[in-house]
Amino acid sequence: MSIKPLIFCLGILPAVASADDFYISSQAGNHLSLFNSKTDEITKAVEVSAGPVMVAVDKSNDVIYLSHPEQGKLSVIDLNSFELINEIKTGGQPFAMILDSQKSQLFVTDWSRNALLVINTTSRQLVDLLAVGESPAGIAIDPDGRKVFVANREGNSVMVLDADTPDLYATIETGERPYAVAFNPINGHLYVTCVKDNSLTVIDTKTYEKTADLKPGKAPYGVTVSDDGKRFYVVNQNDNTLVEFDAGSLQIMQTIKTEKMPESVELSPDQQHAYVTNWFSNSLSIIDLQQGKQTSSIPLKDGPRMISLAQ
Amino acid sequence: MNKMINKLSLASLGLVLLSSSVFAHGPTPQRVDEHINIDADVATVWQKVNAFDQLDKWHPAVESITMQDEATRIVTLKSGGEITESLDESDAERHYIGYRLLTENIEAIPVSFYTIGIEVEAADTGSKVSWSGRFYRADTGNFPPENLNDEAAVKAMTEYAKSGLEGLKASLEK
Numbered sequence: 001m002s003i004k005p006l007i008f009c010l011g012i013l014p015a016v017a018s019a020d021d022f023y024i025s026s027q028a029g030n031h032l033s034l035f036n037s038k039t040d041e042i043t044k045a046v047e048v049s050a051g052p053v054m055v056a057v058d059k060s061n062d063v064i065y066l067s068h069p070e071q072g073k074l075s076v077i078d079l080n081s082f083e084l085i086n087e088i089k090t091g092g093q094p095f096a097m098i099l100d101s102q103k104s105q106l107f108v109t110d111w112s113r114n115a116l117l118v119i120n121t122t123s124r125q126l127v128d129l130l131a132v133g134e135s136p137a138g139i140a141i142d143p144d145g146r147k148v149f150v151a152n153r154e155g156n157s158v159m160v161l162d163a164d165t166p167d168l169y170a171t172i173e174t175g176e177r178p179y180a181v182a183f184n185p186i187n188g189h190l191y192v193t194c195v196k197d198n199s200l201t202v203i204d205t206k207t208y209e210k211t212a213d214l215k216p217g218k219a220p221y222g223v224t225v226s227d228d229g230k231r232f233y234v235v236n237q238n239d240n241t242l243v244e245f246d247a248g249s250l251q252i253m254q255t256i257k258t259e260k261m262p263e264s265v266e267l268s269p270d271q272q273h274a275y276v277t278n279w280f281s282n283s284l285s286i287i288d289l290q291q292g293k294q295t296s297s298i299p300l301k302d303g304p305r306m307i308s309l310a311q
Numbered sequence: 312m313n314k315m316i317n318k319l320s321l322a323s324l325g326l327v328l329l330s331s332s333v334f335a336h337g338p339t340p341q342r343v344d345e346h347i348n349i350d351a352d353v354a355t356v357w358q359k360v361n362a363f364d365q366l367d368k369w370h371p372a373v374e375s376i377t378m379q380d381e382a383t384r385i386v387t388l389k390s391g392g393e394i395t396e397s398l399d400e401s402d403a404e405r406h407y408i409g410y411r412l413l414t415e416n417i418e419a420i421p422v423s424f425y426t427i428g429i430e431v432e433a434a435d436t437g438s439k440v441s442w443s444g445r446f447y448r449a450d451t452g453n454f455p456p457e458n459l460n461d462e463a464a465v466k467a468m469t470e471y472a473k474s475g476l477e478g479l480k481a482s483l484e485k
Contacts, residue, residue: 027339051339070338070453093453112452218399218409219426238399238409238426261445280342280443303339 028303056097069093109136138180151178170208175199186229193220222264235262277304347476392419406431417449
């Protein structure tokens with residue numbers, strides 16, 4: 001995750017995205033919102049095509065991708081103006097997305113076709129469609145190791161694919177109903193939340209082995225890793241909590257109350273705060289990680305799903 | 312152990328589309344959020360709510376309950392049909408139970424999956440009971456017929472929650 005220095009062009013383009021900007025989808029409310037973590041405010045919110053679920057922000061091309069599984073398409077939105085640039089009709093139910101920082105491509109899981117879609121981000125064309133397991137949900141990438149990780153929700157497995165060629169390296173058994181995945185580039189571990197059996201599977205991506213089975217809470221959902229790779233964070237949808245794990249000892253460091261049915265989590269650029277979208281409460285929890293509690297909450301449009309930093 | 316991944320041909324996609332998984336959660340999750348005030352103290356209401364095998368004693372839409380194991384109940388509905396639900400948690404401190412749909416029956420209730428929480432809190436007089444949850448329509452494909460779409464799911468889940476809360480109130484205030 002490289003954040004390019006944009007400061008010098010701020011004077012010329014006042015609307016340019018900053019490192020403090022986060023993008024939030026509201027699926028039922030058909031909205032894309034911009035949250036500024038410096039001011040703790042929603043600075044922009046626009047109506048988008050129906051049912052946006054996941055967000056991928058491509059800073060190098062100044063675009064935002066939104067997935068609309070129920071419409072079988074992706075929206076491509078201008079990062080600065082929030083205007084729709086074009087749509088990529090994929091068919092199926094495109095769900096989670098991950099950008100490749102080394103190559104002009106976007107990987108998208110297709111829930112209903114059991115496929116991994118490859119989009120060329122220069123031509124904005126669907127260029128490949130690879131068979132994966134049943135109901136692929138979360139996706140992550142190791143851009144330097146050139147590997148893509150896909151959680152097969154109904155297959156109870158994670159597949160490791162080559163990021164450049166249509167090769168499958170491994171299929172690793174996880175807990176039940178794996179949903180979200182996060183890759184830790186510092187230790188090479190992959191964290192997989194498993195919604196049904198309330199577990200978190202830790203995979204060593206060098207050996208393709210499951211190395212730990214953790215218990216974060218009830219219905220673990222979104223997961224993210226700190227920039228230094230020393231901590232990872234999981235929200236539990238049925239406990240209404242955010243859990244902080246030590247990536248070395250795999251111990252829970254703290255458990256913090258969120259609002260109702262937390263969905264996804266991101267950390268502030270300085271790693272001092274966590275931001276959690278609460279699906280049921282239609283809100284964003286702002287959590288002070290030092291104090292170990294929610295310090296404020298901001299209303300969001302109906303059905304907030306994903307919060308994403310620019311990549 | 313490298314293995315070439317199957318490339319799906321465009322011709323085979325049509326076939327794949329027909330076999331959509333019943334568990335597919337691509338569609339927009341829907342919400343139920345109902346409340347009622349009951350003129351009884353929290354402990355009394357909680358006792359009823361927490362008896363996972365006794366739903367038929369107060370829910371007017373439920374004919375009978377059969378326990379499959381201590382955390383799994385088969386709910387026979389008065390309208391006909393059975394659904395199976397499994398208990399996720401019973402928190403006596405918070406006065407909260409959480410459960411989920413284990414085996415769907417879209418003819419009985421047009422939803423493909425749900426998680427429900429029932430919570431009892433103290434109110435000014437008596438208790439406030441909330442029934443809330445998240446669920447998905449019965450047909451999770453992108454072209455659901457009217458009887459299996461989001462609206463049908465919301466209507467059924469809302470009516471079931473409402474009648475349940477009213478039945479609970481009636482059973483405690485009689």
